Amino acid sequence: MKRTIQFALLSSTMLAGAATAQTTLTIESWRNDDLQIWQQTIIPAFEAAHPDIKVVFSPSAPAEYNAVLNSKLDAGSAGDLITCRPFDASLELFNKGSLADLTDLPAMANFSDVAKSAWQTDDGSATFCVPMASVIHGFIYNKTAFEELGLTPPKTVDEFYSVLDAIKADGNYIPMAMGTADQWEAATMAYQNIGPTYWKGEEGRRALIAGEQKLTEEGWVEPFRQLARWKDYLGDGFEAQTYPDSQNLFTLGRAAIYPAGSWEIGVFTPQIDGAFEMGAFAPPVAAEGDTCYISDHTDIALGLNAASPNAEAARTFLEWTGSPEFATLYANALPGFFSLNSTPVEMTDPLAQDFVSWRSSCEPTIRSTYQILSRGTPNLENETWNASANVIRGTETPEAAAERLQSGLASWYEPQK
Structure with missing residues (x-):
């Protein structure tokens, strides 16, 4: 009887652990001024829909980000998700094999070729970061x-x-x-x-x-x-x-x-x-x-560390990053960082509305x-x-x-x- 009770307790403990098991994703970023916004607004919205995935936003100082990130990638200690600068810095990481190819991510269909151009190979054959915002x-x-x-x-x-x-x-x-x-x-x-x-x-x-x-x-x-x-x-x-x-x-x-x-x-x-x-x-x-x-100017995107042990969960987060829900959250939490998503985003900040209104009358570059x-x-x-x-x-x-x-x-x- 005693062994039966012990086995039952062990089984219930294991089941409870399985029910609450979480994958933890870490985001590398240079936007240390955004920490509260990620912690209080963006991450809770994702975790509410994906209780099995926990997300940690772990920024570095902007001027040190490139060096810190490269050191972590070389040491194998970098986070699962990499915030991407536009063009050459991120292209170099992709060419080194540090960023995964995300061309087949379904959410990429939500972005124009111009929006994706800052995080593509020169010939446009591979896209390696999900566009987030422009300035x-x-x-x-x-x-x-x-x-x-x-x-x-x-x-x-x-x-x-x-x-x-x-x-x-x-x-x-x-x-x-x-x-x-x-x-x-x-x-x-x-x-x-x-x-x-x-x-x-x-x-x-x-x-x-x-x-x-x-x-x-x-x-x-x-x-x-x-x-x-x-x-x-x-x-x-x-x-x-x-x-x-x-x-x-x-x-x-x-x-x-x-x-x-x-x-x-x-x-x-x-x-x-x-x-x-x-x-x-x-x-x-x-x-x-x-x-x-x-x-x-295409400014910021999010990519996948090619060596991440949590690639499946990371791709789930990236798919959400490419959604209209994320675009609306991000653009309103950070007025002045404008969504690159093809779905129009309604913004509440009047000054941000002034800036983004120029898209309807001016040619962008x-x-x-x-x-x-x-x-x-x-x-x-x-x-x-x-x-x-x-x-x-x-x-x-x-x-x-x-x-x-x-x-x-x-x-x-x-x-x-």
């Missing part, structure tokens, strides 16, 4: 300041400078909050923001990759000429102004316009906390009636340096940071900056030789 470039402005000065958001380049001149003449606000100390923002929020207007978005970007255009041609030099004009509107000491300095100037109400990426929405809104209302306007066109272009053109040395992306900052500071002419970038690209990229 859009433009200008965020202080609506209160504009109303005080009787200004309306500019649509053309001439109107843009008229607005800047009026703000400068009034003297109560710095016209634009941007510095050049960190360099990257001079390229990302300035050159890549307004540049597509001049090189005609995808037409120019693809022509550069094909070797059919050069960086010394008018469409690529004119954006630098525009940046050279910005110097007069950035306020005293902008040369030593860091990215956080610029953010603070705007959120404290001291600057009227902020050349922006949409990711700032989630940062600015709680900091401003109703002190003033924000609006956004798209990069101005050269002349009324011209085609509008925006940088709608991605940052010109991200695909293929920064694989060699000198790296075109990093060189564009420096060139943009130099042009704004006035230490390099637009023509000299363009010549230097072209020379560097032609030194290693065969189609440009």
Whole structure:
């Protein structure tokens, strides 16, 4: 009898354990500022539908992510799911065998070829990360300041400078909050923001990759000429102004316009906390009636560690990541990160609505340096940071900056030789 009872207890314990057995998935990411959103919103929604799968979001510091991730992958200690940067960094991981091929994942049907292009092989034959979101470039402005000065958001380049001149003449606000100390923002929020207007978005970007255009041609030099004009509107000491300095100037109400990426929405809104209302306007066109272009840059995706022991559960999570449910959750939890899912997503944040509305009237493109053109040395992306900052500071002419970038690209990229 005693042995029978012991066996029954053992059996019931084993059954209870089986009933609560869970697979634990770990997500590697550089988005450490998203930790609470994943823990409180995204993961609970998935786990409610999949109680047998537990998910842990385990981010690294953004600047350290690539090195940390590569070390973990080499050591065999990386998580099951890998947050993917766009283009070459993730393509390199796929080519090394670190990311699994997800081409056959059914949810991939929910994304356009453009949405998937940042996480595909050059020939498009394999897709290795599920697209999550893009960011859009433009200008965020202080609506209160504009109303005080009787200004309306500019649509053309001439109107843009008229607005800047009026703000400068009034003297109560710095016209634009941007510095050049960190360099990257001079390229990302300035050159890549307004540049597509001049090189005609995808037409120019693809022509550069094909070797059919050069960086010394008018469409690529004119954006630098525009940046050279910005110097007069950035306020005293902008040369030593860091990215956080610029953010603070705007959120404290001291600057009227902020050349922006949409990711700032989630940062600015709680900091401003109703002190003033924000609006956004798209990069101005050269002349009324011209085609509008925006940088709608594929930014973040999620892939599968090819060595994951939990591949089946990980693919279940990735299938959910490609769903309209995830797209709606993510876009509203992180306003300014716009869904790449083909299913339209309704967003509640008014500033995010401003940015995403441009998709209906402007031609989208991605940052010109991200695909293929920064694989060699000198790296075109990093060189564009420096060139943009130099042009704004006035230490390099637009023509000299363009010549230097072209020379560097032609030194290693065969189609440009």
